[in-house]
Amino acid sequence: MSTDTLDTLGPEGLPHMDNPSLPYLRGERIPHIWCPGCGIGTTVNCFTRALGEAVSDLDKVAIVSGIGCTGRVAGYMNLDSFHTTHGRAIPFAAGLKLARPEMKVVVYSGDGDLFAIGGNHFVHAARRNMDLMVVCVNNFTYGMTGGQLAPTTPEGASQTTMPFGNFEKPMSLPFLADAAGASFVARWTVFHVRQLTRTLREALGKQGFRFIEILAPCPTLFLRRNRLGDGVDMVRVYKERSKIRDGADTKDVDLGMDGDIIVGKFVDRERPTWLQSMNAHYQQVFGERYRPWGGVREQD
């Protein structure tokens, strides 16, 4: 599509202005492929605003995605980006972070990618407190492959591989992250755009394993199959059902088809990152002989 057709329609008599998110996006790839009413675009919108407020040099930020609808975020962001194999976004990102520790590395992926096929990597990265920021857009289903049962699908929901309703207990993502040792855990929905932007900005400025879950509607598969209306209807439901409880015990934040959605910043604690622990340990063991790894190469 030529850029002429993407002109901005503004009030007459005012100077032309561009969308403030556009400098952070690859403009030639917009419009994106996400369905009308999908919440992933809203999360990206909040992320671009947070980037603008928290980061001065975009060359120092890298974004890594896995496979899936949310996995396409890396392709739309105007950052150093990496679209990895299915479920392996966190190992790729950990390697990137350890080779270039001065960079901020953000993993942006979906619930199926991070917790079904990549669940093991998530647990171990949180246990080691790898210095990564993991943003998980949870839409309760596998969107790109046709609405199969995901580990986050609530009990009672119908899916293409569970047509008579789901009887499995879903995974509570903040509880898992907290139990595995993440240093920052938060959950927001697509309705809470201001709070989400603030939390993303705060997490970008922190160290350690930071996990942010964002609930987003999937209108094409999850909502239509369960007769929950359109994307905007689900966001209205988020508005009615969500209760903000900062510091809530992550044992109590399970999600169901009805009942409260507990949102907020649950965990914020200081732990040494993996690289800090390694340097401290080997300095203790080898003393002067050990040169701590800070990522600056001598030939540069």
Place this chain on the structure above:
Amino acid sequence: MSQDKPVRQAKGTVFVRPEVCKGCAYCIEFCPTECLGFSEEFNAKGYHYPVLKHPEECTGCGLCGLYCPDFAIFGIRLKDIPQAASEPPVPPKAG
């Protein structure tokens, strides 16, 4: 006199890119002053895009721009627009 509706003056406005809008209605639903509505016209993909139905109600809070999943709309306060702070805005044609 006291029962007259106070005349509101626009404090902000919105800019829309109609051709990237997918008509999801997030901006219209969650506008705090309910000043947005669907256009009468279609864009090239067949969606109705948002227009300012009540320009005098817009406060320029920018929430529509934060909700938009398609980067198609954003709101701005008039005093934040360069070189146009004092001019009253003319609303875009509502189809």
